[in-house]
Amino acid sequence: MLTAEPLAPEAPAQAGVRTVTVARRHQVADDVVELVLRRPDGGRLPDWAPGAHIDLVLPDGRSRQYSLCGDRWDAHTYTIAVLLDPAGRGGSRYIHEHVSEGDTLTFAGPRNNFRMAPSARQLFVAGGIGITPLIPMIEQAELLGTDWHLLYLGRSHAHLAYLRELARHSGRITVHCKDTDGRADLDAWIPTDPAVRVYACGPERLLDAVEAWAPALEHAPRVERFVARLDDRPSRAFEVIAARSGAAATVGEHETVVDALRRVGVDVITSCAQGVCGTCETDVVDGRPDHRDSVLDERTRAEGTCLLPCVSRCLDSRLVLDV
Incomplete structure (x- = not known):
């Protein structure tokens, strides 16, 4: 899911936090460093499936989500890749400049909002990181012998x-x-077979274009976003009730349900606090x-029965929430 820094307050996920050490660190592309954790x-380590991510908690308390991209059958290591984002809030820069082999980090998860579904044919669309x-989805498709193709887009070969x-x-x-190659014509990649399952991860413009393929497909494309969609719909106040304790609060127009409950x-x-x-x-x-x-699918x-x-x-x- 998430290999670039999301917009968010800094509160890390605290439930189920575990400790790992950096067993290996090396460069896998320009501005991309890979960490192998043990x-x-x-x-x-906890089992995971293709599409899963972990919440990596940095020493200063910041939490960032990174997709697991290693061998899911290796029960003793997790592998993540971190893109240096000069416009970010410092998480990726901290990892690139200060995290070395032998260092200790903590994480929560893994969690999976980007699961694969059974399908005879798959199209994977990747933008940069x-x-x-x-990658684990491709390995799963190979294992199952399904028909798949990857469209991999980026600035240059050195950045892929x-x-x-x-x-x-x-x-x-x-x-x-x-x-x-110039700018890609993404509409040229709309599958001619409507039964193809499409999975995409990358920048917002790429994901918006892929999601627009939905009318031509039996199943809407599944996407993994780096940052939350902009939602400027008006908000009104309402009451939230915690079912387990009966505590109630008014959620103001400019307040989140989380903040109202904490009052x-x-x-x-919470971790990203932006719905991603x-x-x-x-x-x-x-x-x-x-x-x-930007997580739940349309069916859910x-x-x-749930919300973020x-x-x-x-x-x-x-x-009324089950909290």
């Missing part, structure tokens, strides 16, 4: 991570670099959610 005691969650590792799949990969002593674990990581997903007991996240939204209280609101005057 438990200090060499023990087994967006390749990271797609893992090209050497992907070379063994050369017949299934199309690389398009802006410096040599009355009900804590909700899924850490705060909460079950809904009563009330119609006004979904404003329509069911109305860091950004989402309520369409009714009262929202």
Whole structure:
């Protein structure tokens, strides 16, 4: 999911935080460093599936989400790749400048908002560092013997991570670099077979273009976003009730559900606080959610049984949550 820094306050996820050491660090592309993480005691790490990410907690308390891009069958290591983002808030710069082999870090997760679904054919679309969650998906497709293709876009070959590792799949990969090929015509890649499952990760403009393919497909494209979508819909106040304690609060027009609950002593674990990581997903007991996240798919939204209280609101005057 998430290999660039999301917009967010700095509160890290605290539940299930574990310690790892940096077993290996090396450069995999211009401005992209790979970290291989192990438990200090060499023990087994939690299992994960393609599309999963971890919340990496930096020594200064900041939390960043990074997709797992290593071998999912290796139970003793996690691999992430971090793009240096000069316009970010310092998380990626800290990793690039200060994190070395042997250093200790903590993480929460893994979590997965970008799961693969059974399909005979798949199209993967990666923009730059967006390749990271797609690598385990490609390996899964190979394992299952499904028909797949990767469209990999970037500024230049030097900026595309893992090209050497992907070379063994050369017949299934199309690389398009802006410096040599110009701007890509994404609409030329709309699958002619509507049954193809599409998975995409990368910059917002790329994901918006891929999501626009939905009318031509049986299944809407699944995307993994770096940052939250801009949502400028008007907001109104409503009441939120914590079902477990009965605590209630009014959520103001310019306040989040999380902040309102914390005012009355009900804590909700958050990480990105922008609706992109899924850490705060909460079950809904009563009330119609006004979904404003970038995580839940349309089917889940329509069911109305959960929401992300860091950004989402309520369409009714009262929202009851299972907290």
